[in-house]
Amino acid sequence: MSLDDLYRRVIMDHYQHPRNKGTFEDGTVSIELNNPTCGDRISLQLHLEEGKITKAMFTGEGCSISLSSASMMTEAVKGLTYEQALELVDLFSRMMLGEDVDVEKFPLEDIEALTGVAKFPARIKCATLAWKALEKGVNEHK
Amino acid sequence: MTNPWKKDFPILHQQVNGHPLVYLDSGATSQKPYPVIEAMSQYYEGYNSNVHRGVHTLGTKATDGFEGAREKIRKFINAKSVQEIIYTRGTTTAINLVASSYARMNLQPGDEIITTVAEHHSNFIPWQQAAKATGATFKFFPLEADGTLDLAKVAEMITPQTKVIAIHHLSNVMGTVQPIKELAQMIHAVGGVISVDGAQAAPHMRVDVQDLDVDFYQFSGHKMMGPTGIGVLYGKKALLEQMEPIEFGGEMIDFVDLYDSTWKELPWKFEGGTPIIAGAIGLGAAIDYLEAVGMDTIEEHDRKLATYAAEQMGQIEGLTIYGPKSERTGLVTFNLGDVHPHDVATVLDAEGIAVRAGHHCCQPLMRWLKASATARASFYLYNDESDIDALVKGLKKTKEYFGHVFR
Numbered sequence: 090m091s092l093d094d095l096y097r098r099v100i101m102d103h104y105q106h107p108r109n110k111g112t113f114e115d116g117t118v119s120i121e122l123n124n125p126t127c128g129d130r131i132s133l134q135l136h137l138e139e140g141k142i143t144k145a146m147f148t149g150e151g152c153s154i155s156l157s158s159a160s161m162m163t164e165a166v167k168g169l170t171y172e173q174a175l176e177l178v179d180l181f182s183r184m185m186l187g188e189d190v191d192v193e194k195f196p197l198e199d200i201e202a203l204t205g206v207a208k209f210p211a212r213i214k215c216a217t218l219a220w221k222a223l224e225k226g227v228n229e230h231k
Numbered sequence: 232m233t234n235p236w237k238k239d240f241p242i243l244h245q246q247v248n249g250h251p252l253v254y255l256d257s258g259a260t261s262q263k264p265y266p267v268i269e270a271m272s273q274y275y276e277g278y279n280s281n282v283h284r285g286v287h288t289l290g291t292k293a294t295d296g297f298e299g300a301r302e303k304i305r306k307f308i309n310a311k312s313v314q315e316i317i318y319t320r321g322t323t324t325a326i327n328l329v330a331s332s333y334a335r336m337n338l339q340p341g342d343e344i345i346t347t348v349a350e351h352h353s354n355f356i357p358w359q360q361a362a363k364a365t366g367a368t369f370k371f372f373p374l375e376a377d378g379t380l381d382l383a384k385v386a387e388m389i390t391p392q393t394k395v396i397a398i399h400h401l402s403n404v405m406g407t408v409q410p411i412k413e414l415a416q417m418i419h420a421v422g423g424v425i426s427v428d429g430a431q432a433a434p435h436m437r438v439d440v441q442d443l444d445v446d447f448y449q450f451s452g453h454k455m456m457g458p459t460g461i462g463v464l465y466g467k468k469a470l471l472e473q474m475e476p477i478e479f480g481g482e483m484i485d486f487v488d489l490y491d492s493t494w495k496e497l498p499w500k501f502e503g504g505t506p507i508i509a510g511a512i513g514l515g516a517a518i519d520y521l522e523a524v525g526m527d528t529i530e531e532h533d534r535k536l537a538t539y540a541a542e543q544m545g546q547i548e549g550l551t552i553y554g555p556k557s558e559r560t561g562l563v564t565f566n567l568g569d570v571h572p573h574d575v576a577t578v579l580d581a582e583g584i585a586v587r588a589g590h591h592c593c594q595p596l597m598r599w600l601k602a603s604a605t606a607r608a609s610f611y612l613y614n615d616e617s618d619i620d621a622l623v624k625g626l627k628k629t630k631e632y633f634g635h636v637f638r
């Protein structure tokens with residue numbers, strides 16, 4: 090178990106310079122999720138139009154893993170259809186379970202850096218929080 | 232000097248992630264010494280059997296072990312009678328019993344329950360919900376910046392409307408000890424009762440329920456070297472007698488008729504169903520162990536360690552410690568600059584050091600501290616200064632590691 094497997098440079102970059110952090114005016118759905126065991130919290134806003142996610146932004150509190158995962162997720166889902174977004178959620182969840190998934194399928198290369206989280210069972214919930222929020226948001230709307 | 236007690240705890244002699252285990256999470260649950268583990272396996276290997284039922288030999292032995300542990304608990308907290316010692320699943324169930332039975336039977340709109348924002352969720356939600364159900368008002372004593380109470384401010388809030396004070400004895404986040412005896416005097420002067428969450432205090436200090444003059448006191452076996460699944464509700468006999476049971480079934484009945492039933496006498500009327508027999512026997516063995524060491528020795532040991540830890544950790548630049556400067560017992564809650572406590576705990580874990588990170592079941596307190604989460608190192612008899620030195624080294628490494636990745 091090496092810490093560098095977990096804290097990859099890309100992850101730290103997203104943690105320090107989160108993409109899509111903030112809120113916007115004309116959101117279609119907003120989802121609040123927290124991780125009741127550790128106090129991580131995310132609030133995700135999506136703008137949905139003609140079956141697609143056109144915009145995603147988040148605010149929240151959490152550790153490097155949960156915030157960088159949220160940053161990557163909001164980058165990755167822009168322009169995806171609901172189905173594509175849900176497939177991505179599934180792909181990400183399976184990656185967290187340690188399954189050997191095809192990382193080429195992620196529309197954002199950076200996400201692959203999170204594979205190491207699977208080796209730190211206590212941290213998987215941190216990584217999946219934002220993706221659960223996405224799933225909830227899309228399912229509520231579609 | 233090597234710690235003379237550590238050898239009694241088999242779990243501590245192992246490597247975690249390639250390093251000797253440094254267990255600093257006793258506030259969540261404590262480790263168990265050999266005599267506790269052995270007492271439980273002796274029960275299962277030698278006299279496992281239900282209690283208070285059969286007339287056979289094993290049943291008698293099991294009943295003796297089970298009731299004998301109750302007497303040990305009575306003595307441990309200096310209760311007047313074993314009838315005042317109710318076995319529960321833990322602190323949480325014990326508090327719920329008081330809030331569901333006593334509070335709901337006795338409170339009405341206009342009455343007040345007063346607590347603090349520093350309570351563990353287990354000593355918060357049962358009262359919050361009892362207040363909601365009865366129409367009583369739910370109020371909070373103001374906390375000073377370090378988590379202590381100013382008794383002058385407290386006195387102003389206690390009125391004849393105050394029916395219950397529900398408060399922790401030793402905070403699982405701040406490490407503060409509350410002035411229970413004084414609070415008991417104040418509430419008794421207006422005719423109310425005090426219910427004390429002793430989950431953290433019972434493991435670390437001598438508790439004398441008669442001297443404190445508390446009406447209810449709750450604690451968990453697993454935090455004081457005993458097993459999980461067993462805890463205690465202490466209640467003054469006169470109060471327990473007027474309370475209705477909230478669980479019905481076998482073991483707790485006297486006479487069952489088609490349309491009504493009567494209950495056994497105390498303490499059994501609150502103990503429906505087959506109890507946690509091995510758990511009670513294990514807790515009895517834990518109390519024997521604690522008493523053999525001496526609660527005064529334990530209290531001094533844990534206080535010294537917490538003070539040493541606060542001193543050493545306080546020298547790390549950028550590290551914030553929550554709670555009182557002195558007078559802290561058993562734990563240090565902290566944050567390391569901007570590094571999230573999860574990240575701190577993960578780096579420490581890679582060094583074999585176990586600490587807690589999160590909100591510690593105290594969301595209202597975290598909001599009050601303006602921290603979304605904190606890390607906590609908690610100590611017990613089997614820890615010594617070398618564990619704290621390892622922690623300090625680990626924290627410096629964490630700082631370096633994150634300083635490095637941030638750059």
Ligand SMILES: Cc1ncc(COP(=O)(O)O)c(C=O)c1O
Pocket residue numbers: 258259320321322323324351353354399401402403428430431451592
């Ligand atoms: C102060 C305090 N109260 C209550 C509890 C709940 O104890 P249990 O989970 O054993 O019921 C704890 C344990 O975390 C605690 O620290």
